[in-house]
Amino acid sequence: MTVDRARVSALVRELLEAIGEDPERPGLRQTPERVADAYVEFFAGVGADAAAPLAHTISVASGPAPETIPSGAVMVRDIAFRSICEHHLLPFRGRAHLAYLPGEQVVGLGALARVVDILSSRPQVQERLGEQIADAIATSLDARGVLVVLDAMHECVTMRGARQTESTTVTIAARGELAEPAARAELVTLLGGAR
Template identity: 40%
Template sequence: MTSEQSDDDIFIDSTISKTHRFFPPSSPKPITTKRNHEASHDTISPLIRQIKSASLSIGENGENERTVHNRRRPSVLDEKALREADTETVREQRIDAISRSYQDILQSIGEDPSRQGLLKTAKRAAEALVFFTKGYEQSIRDVVSDAIFDEECENMVVVKEIDMYSLCEHHMVPFFGKVSVGYLPNKRVLGLSKIARIVEVFSRRLQVQERLTRQIAEAIAEAIEPRGVAVIIECLHMCMIMRGAQKVNSRTTTSAMLGEFREDPKTREEFLTLGRIKPF
């Protein structure tokens, strides 16, 4: 039985703010591959065209703002990391500023930041938050640029059960789980460790699982232009477990299917079998 998937499963709103007081603008860096890849600027692979042209449904009064935003979304590879240009001095300034904020938070919840157990808590928490969001310090272009190789491989490549940790952007509490990634090469392959690195860069930011899934798939699609990309993520969300609904056993699964994985049910089924995530 052929299953139909809507574009809403993959393409959702993404964060659009690109400004930060510590972050100066700079030009994107070119990707260098291991071969001379001569192609016209007008040549776009069907998979990349699928990504670029995807948009949400049109409302009763014509194109809504979300539709226009998605059609104009820039390349994932060209998105700048918010803290990419940070120096050690800027990093320390960030930690100091966050530490002062944590001091205020401790006081606001009725605690005494000067008591023995909390003397260094504000700074420790600030350093931890900077680490938890270290994905803002590196762009995807930097990660993949030296790990694209020519290879006459037509078989499916699957890297499964990659551990991931992130912070929910709605409550800034953790969600964590496993990621399985598959792609069908088109005369180029990506270093296996770089797939895990792509997951790490995107997950170590304030995120929602739906956007994280789509970003991983699009980054691989744009980097090596394969015949298809598939991503499955299964996570536990502390915002559902520790607060709110408090459903301890709930898990959230999201998927993104591009190219042949979306179009061919047999290819999709093969990935879902190979990339199945075991209970954790």
């Protein structure tokens, strides 16, 4: 699905009028088009297949040591993401930390960041975002377990309402062997060193 830029622009113009502003004043004249351009970026993940980046896997059993299967987790920390809260249409941004226990197949590490980008580029809530990332990895790879930790700052908390300017929200989603807290304790400890 693509964002209807003309419609977004017209609606932003109407919104400016609804708040008592003049969309023709010099500072606002280009705002409707700018917002439409921003929404094309912000919502590029709407309708996109989040599992597509995980389609190309690499067999670790077909390399120079074919009997070698990873015994531990593959972890990618500090994947920067941004999204739009579906409740207030305000941004939230943070870091995603992903880990999975691979089977015979692994995936390029950049593919994990692309999954985060696709799923965060749509109206979201952080709780669902983490679950969707975990589901995409768990169903697309032969992973024995998946762990997703998101740490984000929400503008709906920092700029309005409670106005807690330093507050962050941490969510955890886990699948398979990492679903039990004791099984993921080591990985959560490793994440403690995340920036």
